[in-house]
Amino acid sequence: MNFYNSKTDSDLTLLEPTLEEYGDEAENLITVLQSAQEIYGYLPTDVIIYISKRMCVPITKIIGVATFYSQFRLTPIGKYLIMLCKGTACHVNGADGIYEAISEYLNITDGETTEDGLFTVKCVACLGCCSLSPVMMVNDDTYGSLTPEKAVNILKDLAEKEEK
Amino acid sequence: MKIAVGQGSCGIAAGALKAYDVLEQKLNSKNELTFTGCIGMCYLEPIVDVYNENELHRFVRVTPEIAEKIAKAVNSGDFSLSAEYEISEDDKAFLSSQTRIALRHCGIINPEKIEDYIEDSGYEAIKKCVTQMTPEEVIEEIKISGLAGRGGAGFPTWFKWNAAKNSEGNEKYLICNADEGDPGAFMDRAVIESDPHTLIEGMLIGAYAIGAKQAIVYVRAEYPLAVKRLKKAINQARERGFVGENIFGTEFSCDFKIKAGAGAFVCGEETALIESLEGSRGMPRLKPPFPAQSGFLHKPSNINNVETFANVAWIIKNGGEKFAEMGTETSKGTKVFALTGKVSKGGLVEIPMGKTLRDVIFGIGGGIRGGKKFKAVQMGGPSGGCIPESLLDTVIDYKALSATGAIMGSGGMVVMDESTCMVGMAKFFLDFTAKESCGKCTHCRIGTKRMLEILTRITEGEGKEEDIELLEELCYSIKDGALCGLGQTAPNPVLTTLKYFRDEYTDHIENKHCTAHECAKLRKYKINPDACRGCTACARKCPVGAISGAVKSAHKIDSEKCIGCGSCLSACRFGAVEVE
Numbered sequence: 001m002n003f004y005n006s007k008t009d010s011d012l013t014l015l016e017p018t019l020e021e022y023g024d025e026a027e028n029l030i031t032v033l034q035s036a037q038e039i040y041g042y043l044p045t046d047v048i049i050y051i052s053k054r055m056c057v058p059i060t061k062i063i064g065v066a067t068f069y070s071q072f073r074l075t076p077i078g079k080y081l082i083m084l085c086k087g088t089a090c091h092v093n094g095a096d097g098i099y100e101a102i103s104e105y106l107n108i109t110d111g112e113t114t115e116d117g118l119f120t121v122k123c124v125a126c127l128g129c130c131s132l133s134p135v136m137m138v139n140d141d142t143y144g145s146l147t148p149e150k151a152v153n154i155l156k157d158l159a160e161k162e163e164k
Numbered sequence: 165m166k167i168a169v170g171q172g173s174c175g176i177a178a179g180a181l182k183a184y185d186v187l188e189q190k191l192n193s194k195n196e197l198t199f200t201g202c203i204g205m206c207y208l209e210p211i212v213d214v215y216n217e218n219e220l221h222r223f224v225r226v227t228p229e230i231a232e233k234i235a236k237a238v239n240s241g242d243f244s245l246s247a248e249y250e251i252s253e254d255d256k257a258f259l260s261s262q263t264r265i266a267l268r269h270c271g272i273i274n275p276e277k278i279e280d281y282i283e284d285s286g287y288e289a290i291k292k293c294v295t296q297m298t299p300e301e302v303i304e305e306i307k308i309s310g311l312a313g314r315g316g317a318g319f320p321t322w323f324k325w326n327a328a329k330n331s332e333g334n335e336k337y338l339i340c341n342a343d344e345g346d347p348g349a350f351m352d353r354a355v356i357e358s359d360p361h362t363l364i365e366g367m368l369i370g371a372y373a374i375g376a377k378q379a380i381v382y383v384r385a386e387y388p389l390a391v392k393r394l395k396k397a398i399n400q401a402r403e404r405g406f407v408g409e410n411i412f413g414t415e416f417s418c419d420f421k422i423k424a425g426a427g428a429f430v431c432g433e434e435t436a437l438i439e440s441l442e443g444s445r446g447m448p449r450l451k452p453p454f455p456a457q458s459g460f461l462h463k464p465s466n467i468n469n470v471e472t473f474a475n476v477a478w479i480i481k482n483g484g485e486k487f488a489e490m491g492t493e494t495s496k497g498t499k500v501f502a503l504t505g506k507v508s509k510g511g512l513v514e515i516p517m518g519k520t521l522r523d524v525i526f527g528i529g530g531g532i533r534g535g536k537k538f539k540a541v542q543m544g545g546p547s548g549g550c551i552p553e554s555l556l557d558t559v560i561d562y563k564a565l566s567a568t569g570a571i572m573g574s575g576g577m578v579v580m581d582e583s584t585c586m587v588g589m590a591k592f593f594l595d596f597t598a599k600e601s602c603g604k605c606t607h608c609r610i611g612t613k614r615m616l617e618i619l620t621r622i623t624e625g626e627g628k629e630e631d632i633e634l635l636e637e638l639c640y641s642i643k644d645g646a647l648c649g650l651g652q653t654a655p656n657p658v659l660t661t662l663k664y665f666r667d668e669y670t671d672h673i674e675n676k677h678c679t680a681h682e683c684a685k686l687r688k689y690k691i692n693p694d695a696c697r698g699c700t701a702c703a704r705k706c707p708v709g710a711i712s713g714a715v716k717s718a719h720k721i722d723s724e725k726c727i728g729c730g731s732c733l734s735a736c737r738f739g740a741v742e743v744e
Contacts, residue, residue, distance in 0.1 A: 029443035069426035087347030089504035126347035130504035131206030142177035
């Protein structure tokens with residue numbers, strides 16, 4: 001995993017409201033990182049350094065936390081984040097086949113982003129929609145009862161929409 | 165008439181918002197359109213309920229077209245127009261055979277309207293506590309009820325509350341673990357999305373009992389709808405004075421905070437959860453000291469999960485004895501299960517303890533989908549195990565389930581049929597625990613990895629004779645040596661499958677054969693020459709060039725070259741490719 005991206009020109013003022021509300025207490029580190037990721041899409045290096053200074057938390061600790069939790073990303077992601085559920089119910093109902101179809105169609109594996117920057121695929125533990133398994137989320141939309149064909153068609157539709 | 169559309173996460177994923185939009189456009193203004201959370205009959209989503217005075221018309225699998233017909237029926241009052249879309253008698257039994265306490269409002273009230281909750285005597289239990297009962301009396305009532313932690317371990321709730329209450333210090337914390345991480349369980353999400361005030365009221369009662377002024381809900385970030393509804397509910401409760409300073413004019417004050425988890429299974433362990441709340445990596449602490457003595461910010465803290473809190477207001481209102489009337493000698497009340505997998509009717513099932521697994525899977529769940537044969541049911545997620553058919557009459561009870569090698573767990577019940585490979589299942593869970601291991605202790609960090617390697621080679625046909633013995637040795641040393649509950653229970657999926665499905669392991673190792681045909685590397689394909697039309701589709705798809713044959717004549721697979729990927733199977737349009 002690439003711990004550092006070389007970002008140096010992030011707009012740090014965007015983070016100011018969050019730091020004002022939560023920045024004084026080190027226990028809020030995860031909340032601040034979540035907010036930063038919401039703003040920048042991932043955790044750029046210069047943002048991490050800034051948070052470290054403002055919250056008086058060592059950079060090593062921030063990297064430690066950011067690499068511990070699956071939510072945090074240290075590299076940018078595509079416009080569409082595909083979260084493919086690999087929970088038990090999805091596994092039993094064929095999530096592996098969905099993953100194979102998606103990764104073959106996009107030509108990327110778990111955690112990677114397509115060259116055009118459109119899609120990132122990520123396998124996640126359980127999205128809690130077990131009764132619709134197999135399930136994937138693309139950004140905020142949940143798609144259930146997938147088949148390999150259905151999953152690929154959803155992505156095709158999104159890609160076509162982008163071309164227009 | 166009142167029309168309610170079920171809008172839990174699953175309902176929305178199944179298309180509830182589209183149905184809602186159609187109804188909004190087509191219903192005339194005499195009707196009241198609203199929404200509820202999760203009704204729990206996930207296999208019938210989207211669901212629309214129409215209350216015609218005292219009569220309920222429940223419509224299932226509502227597409228936008230059906231929604232239009234429902235609107236017509238409602239507008240005209242003639243329900244014969246939409247009768248064919250109403251729930252069948254058989255499906256009605258899914259709900260009518262349940263006893264709902266934790267889920268008592270789910271699918272009935274609008275989760276974003278506090279008025280709905282108040283109407284059903286909401287916030288009266290906390291009022292009774294703060295105005296008529298001492299904290300000791302509250303704890304006594306919970307003790308009488310026999311309520312035990314619904315998150316997995318089944319520890320008596322009153323005992324934890326009492327320990328936190330008796331700890332010294334003025335600053336105490338009441339924490340709700342809503343970091344539902346068990347793959348296959350979603351009841352906590354359903355409770356928060358469908359009835360957030362029940363959780364808030366249960367937590368207020370807990371806070372009063374232990375003397376906490378601050379309540380914290382640690383909720384999974386993967387549950388955005390739950391977070392949104394909970395935030396809204398807390399604000400509504402605050403506006404009405406149920407949350408904040410001097411609740412009901414008494415000296416009791418309690419405020420609420422939501423903290424979003426960042427995705428780590430281990431944070432379901434209470435000391436790891438506390439580390440995470442403090443902004444650190446979620447690594448478990450050594451116990452003792454227990455959280456009741458030294459928890460969040462080293463202050464006395466009490467942690468219970470969502471379903472546990474969801475029972476509390478009911479117990480205070482109806483009395484502990486009434487709760488204890490349900491269940492078995494050692495397990496009282498009801499338990500919610502998330503019934504999923506290969507079962508016909510999947511959804512949320514709340515039943516009194518003491519029913520059997522068969523009652524749930526074959527009674528309420530309607531048995532196996534597609535006429536296949538039942539093989540096993542997985543309970544307790546990565547800490548639990550697989551229970552075979554011969555034990556289906558086991559009663560739902562903490563002790564009885566532990567005796568099988570599985571655990572009650574948080575209530576995930578994943579049903580498997582003959583097409584699921586049990587070695588593959590064990591590998592699936594070990595893959596999960598190996599990835600989620602926090603890395604603090606060696607047994608869990610390295611042990612789970614070694615077990616995963618062994619299971620992987622068994623499923624790939626590289627298993628060795630001594631592997632089973634080695635697996636067992638690793639299982640017991642991880643159980644003994646791991647620091648926290650998650651590590652100690654990580655071997656359970658392997659131990660139970662070895663106990664009940666050992667022949668599948670030996671079949672994989674000795675015969676390189678997978679009865680369920682699930683292990684790709686052990687799958688052997690052949691082409692039925694009578695069905696093959698020689699279209700060449702399979703040969704073109706085969707990534708390793710293992711298929712040969714002339715156009716319009718039967719093809720053949722070279723088993724030496726074949727890697728068992730199954731591309732030919734999906735490419736063939738004539739059903740000529742068969743699994744040997």
